[in-house]
Amino acid sequence: MMMFGCATVATAALTRSASAISRIGSQALAPEGGLVPPLPPAVTPPLPPAVPANAALPIKPALLRGALDALTRHAANIPHRDRIAIVDFSAPSSELRLHFLDVISGATSRLLVTHGSGSDPRHTGFLHSFSNAFGSNASSEGAFLTDTYYVGKHGRSQRLLGLDSTNSNALDRAIVIHGAWYANADMIRTHGKLGRSQGCFAVGEHDLDKLFDHLGEGRLIYAAKV
Numbered sequence: 001m002m003m004f005g006c007a008t009v010a011t012a013a014l015t016r017s018a019s020a021i022s023r024i025g026s027q028a029l030a031p032e033g034g035l036v037p038p039l040p041p042a043v044t045p046p047l048p049p050a051v052p053a054n055a056a057l058p059i060k061p062a063l064l065r066g067a068l069d070a071l072t073r074h075a076a077n078i079p080h081r082d083r084i085a086i087v088d089f090s091a092p093s094s095e096l097r098l099h100f101l102d103v104i105s106g107a108t109s110r111l112l113v114t115h116g117s118g119s120d121p122r123h124t125g126f127l128h129s130f131s132n133a134f135g136s137n138a139s140s141e142g143a144f145l146t147d148t149y150y151v152g153k154h155g156r157s158q159r160l161l162g163l164d165s166t167n168s169n170a171l172d173r174a175i176v177i178h179g180a181w182y183a184n185a186d187m188i189r190t191h192g193k194l195g196r197s198q199g200c201f202a203v204g205e206h207d208l209d210k211l212f213d214h215l216g217e218g219r220l221i222y223a224a225k226v
Contacts, residue, residue: 057108059099060226063088067222070143071103074163078145079218085211087113087201087223089127089139093194098203100214109214111207114183115139116199125193127225132162132169137198140167140175144221147171149212154178156208160201160221167223177201179208 057064067086075081084101091097096110115127118138131138142164149158157178162170169175180202182195201221203211215221 057101057106058110059086059101059108060088060090062226063090063222063224064101066224066226067101067220068103070163070222071220074143074145074220077163078220080216081220083214084220084222085215087221089115089119089130089141089223089225092125093196094125094188094192098201098211100210109210111203111210112183112185112188112194114180114194114197114200114202117196118199120196123193123196130166130225132166132173134169134173139199139223140170140173141224142167142222144170144175144223146177146215146217146219146221148217152176152178154180154202156212158212158217173199175199175201177203177208177211179203179205181205183207 059067063086067084071078071081071084082102082104084103086099086101088097088099093112093114096112098111098113100109100111102108116137116139117123118131118136119127119129121128127139129138130141132140140162142162144167145161145163147159147161149156151157155178157176159176160170162168162175167175178200180195180197183197183202184204184206187194201223
């Protein structure tokens with residue numbers, strides 16, 4: 001049985017700062033004594049042009065529609081919406097089921113990725129169920145936001161924030177991105193499938209940089225089984 005633990009994550013407090021602007025009435029005096037017009041209200045950057053859900057891509061149309069819908073639904077919480085990752089958990093772990101998608105150009109690439117042992121208790125290589133419960137060791141479905149990096153028991157890793165009710169415990173469950181030897185391609189040649197995590201998105205040790213470079217912080221990972 002191949003089951004391996006994920007790193008423990010401490011929740012980082014997010015701090016924000018604000019600046020105050022002095023005004024005379026509703027306007028301020030310029031150095032020359034003229035009036036400076038009030039500042040315009042802040043505007044949320046528009047979404048990038050979305051790839052049509054029926055585009056000729058190596059991603060199932062229903063899965064792509066779900067990811068693009070999530071990108072729109074959670075736009076206020078996703079700072080960078082130009083690139084996303086989509087995990088097709090209907091595919092076995094022996095297939096390249098983590099899809100990178102450039103939403104603007106439509107360019108794609110793929111990687112291997114594990115699922116949790118609680119989602120596949122008999123280690124068949126297929127994900128059978130999702131869970132958001134503590135101690136389940138299962139993968140969760142839904143929209144995740146890539147958060148900060150840290151170094152833990154699996155080396156360089158990245159925290160994830162769950163944006164849906166189906167994955168809202170991701171941060172506290174320490175569901176993260178990390179590299180692992182049991183996610184390397186040679187596991188498929190030897191065992192016909194990858195090892196299992198405790199719910200984390202584990203990728204091959206040599207693929208971790210590709211994932212970090214594509215997503216960075218503040219982008220969407222959408223995981224589902226359709």
